[in-house]
Amino acid sequence: MDRLTLQASLSFVLLIAAYxxxxxxxxxxxxxxxxxxxxxxxxxxxxxxxxxxxDSQREQMDANIGLGMSFLLTWAITGLIFLLSLILGFIRLKRR
Structure with a gap:
């Protein structure tokens, strides 16, 4: 398993966990x-x-800026969703 596959799998698992x-x-x-x-x-x-x-269809071995930006976007969305769920959880606990 190469590094890109591992990072992509982990990103999707964390995104699922956040939602x-x-x-x-x-x-x-x-x-x-x-x-x-x-x-x-x-x-x-x-x-x-x-x-x-x-990226899997590309034959070139150079830097792919679009792939990096999509990873960054996915990680930012994951972090924001985790933060939102944490804030909503604290609000919910405070009301009880």
């Missing part, structure tokens, strides 16, 4: 919240998936 944390922190688990979190997950994972697919 699962957000889903379980939200108080009302309605059908709308389930669908909206699913759509947001797909929308935030798509740039990395597309850039990984395009």
């Amino acid at each position: 699962l944390c957000l889903y379980y922190v939200i108080g009302k688990r309605t059908r709308f919240s389930r669908y909206s979190i699913t759509v947001l997950f797909v929308a935030s994972g798509t740039p990395l998936a597309i850039m990984l697919a395009l």
